Each structure stands twice: as C-alpha cells, then as structure tokens.
Amino acid sequence: MTAMRAEAPAAAEPGHCGEDQICGTVNAEDMVRLDGTDWVITSGMAGPGVGRGGLFAISVGSRTAAPLAIESAPPDRDFASCPAPLDLARFSAHGLSVRRDAVDRYTLFVIGHGGREAVELFGIETARGRLRARWAGCVPVPSVAGPDGKTPATGNANAVAALPDGGIAITVSPKMDHGDARSVDRLAQGSGAGDVMLWHGSTGWRTLAGSRFRGINGLSLMPDGRRLLVSAQTERAIYMVSPGSATPVRIASELGFFPDNIRLGDDGMFYAAGAKGPLRDAVLCAFSTARVCRQAYAVLRIDPSTLTSEMVVEADGNGDFGIATTALRVGDALWLSSFRGDRIRIFPARGD
Template sequence: MTVFNCKTASKRIGSVAIGALSLLFALAYSKASTADECDGFGADDYLCGIPSAEDLVQVPESHWIIASGFALPPALSLIDSRNKVWEPLYSNTRNRADHDEEQFSECPGAPDPTTLLTHGLDIISHGNGHSTLYAVGHGGREAIEVFDVYIAGPDSKPALTWIGCVLTPDGLEANSVAALRDGSLLATVPLEEGQNFAAAMQGTVTGAAYHWSAKEGSWNRLDTTAQPYANGIAVSADESEFYIASSGLANVTAYKLGEAMDAMWSTATLPVVPDNLHRNSEGQLITAGMVLEYPDCNPYNEQGEVELALFASCPRPYKVLSLDPDSQAVSVVASNTASPVFSNVTMAVVVDGTLWVGTFGGDRIAYRSVGEAVK
C-alpha cells in the first residue's frame, strides 16, 4: 500500500489530454444535431444542449438531477426532471464559494469555472436540506471538488456553494469518487503513470482505487484493487464493502471496506463496457455502457488494439444494467440501438419513474419512462 500526502502532491496536470479528447467527441456529436433537431430515437427522447453529462446524481428527496460536464463548461448542470429543462449550475456567472479552510486546509482555493471539467459524482445527504456533492475535477488542477447543495423544499431550486477540494495524489487523473460518512473518499484512477487505454482493454492492470483519509489528510493506493481501467465506484449503505466497475474486464468486483480491502466476488463478463457505478435507493448497483463488439464499428487499430478515439467516435448500442450485490444477478433496465446523435453512454438514474441516461461525449442526454416499479 503506497501512501501519498496531499502536502507533497505533485503539480503535474494531465487533464489537458482528457479535455482535448472529450472536446473532440463532443464536437463530433454536436455536428449531428446542428439542424435544430432534438427528435427522439427508439424509446429515447432527448434533452438537448447540455454538454457531455458524464455522470448523473439525484439531489436527495427532490426531482432535481445534477450532471457533470466532461468536455465543455458549465462544469455542473442542473436538470429539472419534471419540466425537462436544464440550466448551468456552476459556471463563470454562477460560482458561489465559501471555502471551509478548517476541513480543506490543503486546498488552494475555488476552481476556475471557465476551465473546470467534471467527471464522476457522488452526493451525500445530511437530512436537513443540505447535501455534499463530490465531483472529480479536471482542468487547471486534478482534484475532488466539494460543494454544499442546499434545497429548502422539494419544489425549491437547489443552491450550490463550493466549499473545498482534495488534490489527487501526484496529480493523477481520477475518474470516479465515492464518499464515506466520516468525510473520507474512495476514488478510482483508471490509467496510472505510463498506462494507456489499449493496454487496459487487453486486460493489463492499468490503475486502482485510492483512499483518502479525512483524519490523516493523505491518500493510500489500495493495491488489492489494481485492475484494467478501474472506472465507476460505489459504497454499500452500511459501508462494509465497496464496488468497482472495470472497463477493461467488463465486470464489477466487490471489496471489503476496512484494513484488508480484499476482493469478495466479481460478476461474469457484462454485455457492455461498464462506466460509472451508483447504488440506488433499493440497494441495487446501476451502471451503463456501450456494446464493445458491434459489427458497424471497428474499435481496433492496425496493431489490433482497442483505440479510444475509434471506440468513441462510432455510435454504438447501449445498455443500462442493474446488479444485485447479494446474488450478483444482473438485469437489463434499458437499452437502445445505435443512434447517430447519442452514444458514449456512461450512467443512468431513475427519478419519479423516468430513466435519464448520460454520455461522456455529446450535446444531449436521453430519457424515457420506465414505470413506477423501477427505482
């Protein structure tokens, strides 16, 4: 187990590559919808104009959804699931900050809203109208950005205030984050120094999960979680275990949460390349992703390696999956065939019987009715 202290974290910033690559994907898909079209496709309708909503979380006890912004500002967007509209939540004109310097003493200050890109999200309710939102941040610095979310009532609009950050160890690019009740964090790093996407898709170990202790103010690499492209991460309700989606292995693995951090079980190979991972109110794990082996799209370069640009630039079918942590049974919540204007699917959330589906490269999110039985 490798220990990193935030005080000695390197200033190496690698998020320029993430921003540039995701921008290319976003522009590629926005070109397909420049004719003022926002027509649905298959079972999906679209909410258009929202840039690269890579992850989605529901504001607790409300109909509001917060979306990350992986390619272009705004870094965070607010979705009204009832009226099917969205607006910037953290942007150059909307960026309230109140730095909690006692809790986040090593954080240098609020992020620049003109350069901040966000990736994986997690939100923890405190039961008094306040929740804490954690967002993996890129652009200008590599950090977990922390926000207070306040909502006066279910019909009120959430107010967002940046309160601090946790710099990632040695400037590593994190992907997803899961928060613990004591303020500690788990974060995945899919590609550690010197690793690449092609190696991960061939089954090479390229990254791992890291644990940040709120008490010690330091990061530990969880060596037992090393795997090909560690992507989404989620924690059980009782915090006895956590789960990681591996894009390289196309599975989900459960680990004990404690001193050992040993693996407990892994699913069989999933029918998609899983991305983000969240636990819903029923205790089920939800993930989503694209079908890798799709005849109309060739993700392989001349060397026979899966190349990220090839994989992401061709529209693919997607599936949203539900995983029961007790039985490891996997079921398909929703799916769609390849759409010319919506691909690169990463996550889904159900709010009031409507399923919302995000993407790391696009100008819209999809939604459809799934019935009251699906939570």
C-alpha cells in the first residue's frame, strides 16, 4: 500500500524569540533527542485553546521548530494487533521515548490520548539530514484497578520507555477528570497511585512488582538497560525500580518541587523537571485555556553512576514560559519544555 502523507498539526505563532527560546511548538510536555542527528522531537498535547496535538521536530543547529508530518501506513508486523489506524485529528501526544534501530533509523514511542489510550509507534528516518516519520502501529494501554483498588478503570498512561529486548515500559494510573476540582484535589493530596507496567509481544502487559507510587509520572531507562528511574510526583521523590527486585530504591526525596519527566542528556546525566508551588494549581492550569502556566519550576540533575543529585535550575514563570515538565541537556545547553505553551526555554548548562 502506498503511504499517504497525513496533515500536520498547526503550529503556534512563533512570536519574537530571543537566543534563550525556540518558538513554534505546541504544549511540548516531553522531548527526546535522536542520537547522532541534528533533531529533537517534542510531543504536542491537545487542549483548550490549541485544538489538535501532534509531534514537532526541532533542528538543534538552527534552533527552529516545525510540525512533524506523519505518513499513514499499515502497522508493522510486531504491532499488527493494533485495532485501528491512528486518528491524527484526535491525536494528543504526551510522553516520549526513542530507540535507535540502525544508522538513520529510529522507532519513536508516544503515549497517545484523544481517540484512544495507547502507545503509538512511529518509524523515523533521518537519511541525508531529512526527517521522515510514518505511523507503525500501537499497543493499547490496559485497564487498571480503580481508586477503590478493585473496580476496573480506564488506564491513563503518562510516560514510556523503550526496552532493549523490544518491550515497552509505561507509567499508568486510573484515568481521571482533570476538569473536576474534587478529582484534582484528591490527586494533589496524594490519594492517587499508579504503577510501572511492562509489555512484550509474546506475553502482553504485566505490572512491575514494587513500582506502585503516589502520583506516578516520569520514567527513564538507566544506561544498564535494565533499571528504571520513576518520578513519584505527589511524593516529591524519585525511585529506581528493576524487574529483578520487588524493592524500590529511593534516590531523591523531600524535593522542593513536583518531579515530572526524567531525561538522559548529552552529558550522560539525568535531568528531572517539574513545578514548584501548589500541584493543584499546576494540574488545573494544564487543562485550562491559559496560554502559559506561570508557576515557578525547578530542574534536578542525577548522576547515574553515583545516584547523587543536585538542583541546577530554580526559576519563576512568566508570560512566555512556566512550569517546565521536561529538561533535556542538548550540547552545552539545557532545554526546558512545558505542557502548556508555545516555546522551549534554553538555559546555559551548569559546569560539573
């Protein structure tokens, strides 16, 4: 079948960006670097005031962003059980992960909301400096136990990590109504919990023992390809979990912010970003019509060799940028993105 190029989502107005910003993204909740290339990919969450979500590509060299056009095609064999093609008109891209398959070839894993709750997969090619993306299939997110611990509920995935053996890891909790103040209050007070779940084509989904945390959110694979870092947002903590142990290791706690995504940077260090101030306000703003959530934010750097950490950014939000949800070390700079806004904020990276 001939692949058809799908319509790309509309980008936000670029505005007047200085040296410390990249404009043209939409609600870039997460970011990943395509190793060995000039490209960074960001997610784009749909929501009030922005309409459609999608994916965006940023050239590191020129620091320019543009919507990433997605070609529609039949799913790959490994994901042929995906129930239907991706509905780009309803697609809202959340957490990201990328696996390098060969020279100039990658698989992008995306937590998708909108038409369905699923991990959406995309084949990415970067030959001759050109970026090409095609939809490659999906893995639906499973149902989970509801707030009462018994009643099945729709699973709401947040972060995803590609595993070296071809599997997938996600953080997942019961789906909630972010527009309902009472539900948000319960989340902010720490009543909501979730787990890390693992998927393999031969066995399907299973819950990783010892991975249940309050406000489970970000997820990133350690360099050994086995252990995982997990952020527990309402606990203000970061844990390390492993399929080989049912006992999590807490590597950071009593943080002065609510950790969101965790990303491995070009310098070999992990970076966790998140909101300071009331978590309730951050969640309500994320799903409001506000152009920017102006809350303060912070970034923690984690050394994977020693599991020690230090704060490297603490900043106030403003009319251009607030509430960083991802921090990615790109060369000698630290790029920050947010679930609400139209730009990437750039800080000079601190020395070691």
